[in-house]
Amino acid sequence: MAVAPPRPKGPHLNALRAFEAAARLGSFTAAAEELSVTPGAITQHIKTMEAWAETTLFVRNARGVDLTPLAEELLPAFVSAFDQLGQAVQALRNKATPEKIKIATLPAVAQLWLAPRLGILRQLAPEISVSVVAMERPPNLMREPFDITLFFTSDPLGADDLEVLQDRIFPVCAPQVAERLSSIRDLHNETLLHDSAWANDWDMWLSAQPAAKGISTKGTTHSLFSVALEEARHGGGVLMAHDALVRPLLIRGELVQPFSETLELPHRLVARMTSSFAHSPVFDKVNKTLFSRL
Amino acid sequence: MAVAPPRPKGPHLNALRAFEAAARLGSFTAAAEELSVTPGAITQHIKTMEAWAETTLFVRNARGVDLTPLAEELLPAFVSAFDQLGQAVQALRNKATPEKIKIATLPAVAQLWLAPRLGILRQLAPEISVSVVAMERPPNLMREPFDITLFFTSDPLGADDLEVLQDRIFPVCAPQVAERLSSIRDLHNETLLHDSAWANDWDMWLSAQPAAKGISTKGTTHSLFSVALEEARHGGGVLMAHDALVRPLLIRGELVQPFSETLELPHRLVARMTSSFAHSPVFDKVNKTLFSRL
DNA sequence: TACTTGCCTCAGTTTTTCTACGCGAAAATA
DNA sequence: TATTTTCGCGTAGAAAAACTGAGGCAAGTA
Numbered sequence: 001m002a003v004a005p006p007r008p009k010g011p012h013l014n015a016l017r018a019f020e021a022a023a024r025l026g027s028f029t030a031a032a033e034e035l036s037v038t039p040g041a042i043t044q045h046i047k048t049m050e051a052w053a054e055t056t057l058f059v060r061n062a063r064g065v066d067l068t069p070l071a072e073e074l075l076p077a078f079v080s081a082f083d084q085l086g087q088a089v090q091a092l093r094n095k096a097t098p099e100k101i102k103i104a105t106l107p108a109v110a111q112l113w114l115a116p117r118l119g120i121l122r123q124l125a126p127e128i129s130v131s132v133v134a135m136e137r138p139p140n141l142m143r144e145p146f147d148i149t150l151f152f153t154s155d156p157l158g159a160d161d162l163e164v165l166q167d168r169i170f171p172v173c174a175p176q177v178a179e180r181l182s183s184i185r186d187l188h189n190e191t192l193l194h195d196s197a198w199a200n201d202w203d204m205w206l207s208a209q210p211a212a213k214g215i216s217t218k219g220t221t222h223s224l225f226s227v228a229l230e231e232a233r234h235g236g237g238v239l240m241a242h243d244a245l246v247r248p249l250l251i252r253g254e255l256v257q258p259f260s261e262t263l264e265l266p267h268r269l270v271a272r273m274t275s276s277f278a279h280s281p282v283f284d285k286v287n288k289t290l291f292s293r294l
Numbered sequence: 295m296a297v298a299p300p301r302p303k304g305p306h307l308n309a310l311r312a313f314e315a316a317a318r319l320g321s322f323t324a325a326a327e328e329l330s331v332t333p334g335a336i337t338q339h340i341k342t343m344e345a346w347a348e349t350t351l352f353v354r355n356a357r358g359v360d361l362t363p364l365a366e367e368l369l370p371a372f373v374s375a376f377d378q379l380g381q382a383v384q385a386l387r388n389k390a391t392p393e394k395i396k397i398a399t400l401p402a403v404a405q406l407w408l409a410p411r412l413g414i415l416r417q418l419a420p421e422i423s424v425s426v427v428a429m430e431r432p433p434n435l436m437r438e439p440f441d442i443t444l445f446f447t448s449d450p451l452g453a454d455d456l457e458v459l460q461d462r463i464f465p466v467c468a469p470q471v472a473e474r475l476s477s478i479r480d481l482h483n484e485t486l487l488h489d490s491a492w493a494n495d496w497d498m499w500l501s502a503q504p505a506a507k508g509i510s511t512k513g514t515t516h517s518l519f520s521v522a523l524e525e526a527r528h529g530g531g532v533l534m535a536h537d538a539l540v541r542p543l544l545i546r547g548e549l550v551q552p553f554s555e556t557l558e559l560p561h562r563l564v565a566r567m568t569s570s571f572a573h574s575p576v577f578d579k580v581n582k583t584l585f586s587r588l
Numbered sequence: 589t590a591c592t593t594g595c596c597t598c599a600g601t602t603t604t605t606c607t608a609c610g611c612g613a614a615a616a617t618a
Numbered sequence: 619t620a621t622t623t624t625c626g627c628g629t630a631g632a633a634a635a636a637c638t639g640a641g642g643c644a645a646g647t648a
Contacts, residue, residue, distance in 0.1 A: 009439070060626065332639080334597085356646075
């Protein structure tokens with residue numbers, strides 16, 4: 001005979017997540033991107049939250065938002081709660097399907113570095129199925145459903161990080177193009193191929209070469225490294241290459257290195273993994289096959 | 295020029311919450327009740343989760359569900375994540391509107407014990423606005439938007455708990471009814487008034503009185519204590535009363551205590567509060583006015 | 589045997605969430 | 619100084635998610 005209970009309800013979980021993202025990133029637009037929605041959706045969630053709490057959480061400036069002191073104070077608790085929730089979800093995925101591995105990495109790395117190694121892994125451990133998703137920036141492993149991210153970074157290594165290799169760049173081109181290049185100054189007359197994700201590789205390399213003074217970095221820009229690479233293979237110009245990505249082509253002679261000068265960049269290719277994955281039984285095989293340098 | 299990113303998405307937050315509740319309570323029906331939805335809704339959420347994780351989380355028996363070992367293993371992480379999230383929300387509510395206090399308590403306590411004291415609080419601190427929600431069972435303060443719960447319990451006190459009073463019961467009735475009651479055995483001829491939430495109060499009291507042997511506990515049952523109380527005031531029978539709830543009426547003489555025998559129950563009225571509230575500036579005033587025994 | 593309990597499924601509905609798009613204000617650019 | 623770009627707001631309509639309600643089923647219980 002109990003009475004119907006009109007219990008007051010808390011705010012919607014999605015609104016809380018929107019608040020957390022917006023507060024953490026300090027921007028509605030950035031939060032929208034992280035959550036793969038439009039900024040308008042974030043606006044609405046935040047408004048719902050503010051109405052529920054009867055307070056204001058953000059000061060809206062024309063250019064971006066600022067957190068109120070209250071939001072600032074509350075933020076850490078939300079971040080940590082969602083981190084924990086995300087990790088619980090990761091653990092679920094990892095323990096439920098331990099043999100399914102998801103890797104996030106740069107398109108170029110996926111195609112040129114990772115793909116060949118996946119074949120080896122398949123031979124060694126056919127029960128493991130790997131899916132690779134290419135993206136420009138590393139996803140947050142506490143929040144997004146990946147086991148491994150493989151990106152270049154110069155940040156210090158964390159507990160579940162593995163350094164895979166040091167990044168080193170140098171120009172490469174087709175053999176017939178190399179014949180006309182006897183000195184660095186000859187680059188003046190060549191098309192310099194750029195990749196938009198590594199826009200200033202040429203600048204960095206050139207400025208490290210005293211002999212290169214005054215050479216302009218104009219040239220063709222491609223949005224995908226692999227397209228620029230294709231162009232270079234067909235003699236379309238000189239590409240600033242990353243060691244790890246072109247080594248097989250150099251070995252096969254499809255590309256050559258016209259100058260011996262290389263530049264070591266201050267960042268490494270780092271494999272970062274969820275802690276669930278790092279402690280899972282399949283980690284060993286994957287690590288041995290993909291990441292250990294022999 | 296970046297490519298459109300078809301990022302894989304995690305499970306929906308509401309599904310996670312449904313899983314957490316179902317796993318914690320070990321029952322879809324109970325989870326449905328906690329979340330104020332129908333059991334069918336829980337079923338669907340769980341199915342979504344299981345499909346996402348490509349695993350089974352519950353073993354469905356004809357009579358209830360059992361957790362799979364996997365769900366069992368994962369449960370604590372989810373519980374703690376949602377606890378933390380709930381606490382963050384509570385902190386938000388508390389800091390955003392510190393002067394608005396929400397109390398959950400039994401209907402009888404709300405009306406007979408709390409209401410008079412709220413008047414005193416309003417005089418002492420008119421800036422504080424209290425809203426009282428009556429319910430049969432204490433809500434989980436980590437999850438539901440209340441600052442204080444006020445319920446009878448015999449559990450040991452936690453850090454943010456305050457013992458308000460010991461529970462003590464004894465029969466009461468209208469003065470004219472009391473005139474016909476000279477000994478406990480006279481109860482044989484009276485209507486015994488019951489409250490459904492405290493169904494066996496009469497049993498307990500009677501069995502503690504040697505002289506009451508054989509008296510039946512038949513009588514009228516009301517779903518609200520206050521209705522039974524009203525009945526008693528109008529001479530409709532003898533009510534088993536809780537000390538704290540009837541004291542003002544005894545003082546005013548509207549009810550009398552026909553026998554001196556009282557029974558101390560092994561539980562207390564306990565005020566439990568969120569830790570945000572316990573550390574907030576208004577706590578002191580509220581505590582002094584409502585809960586301190588003079 | 590009939591009842592009860594607890595979960596399932598399906599269809600239809602309600603609620604929530606999202607997108608689309610135009611507006612406005614400041615900062616960056618020219 | 620004028621123009622463009624960047625960010626966020628607001629609204630309407632559309633899409634997606636969540637929920638309800640009713641009928642079923644299987645295994646205990648009376």
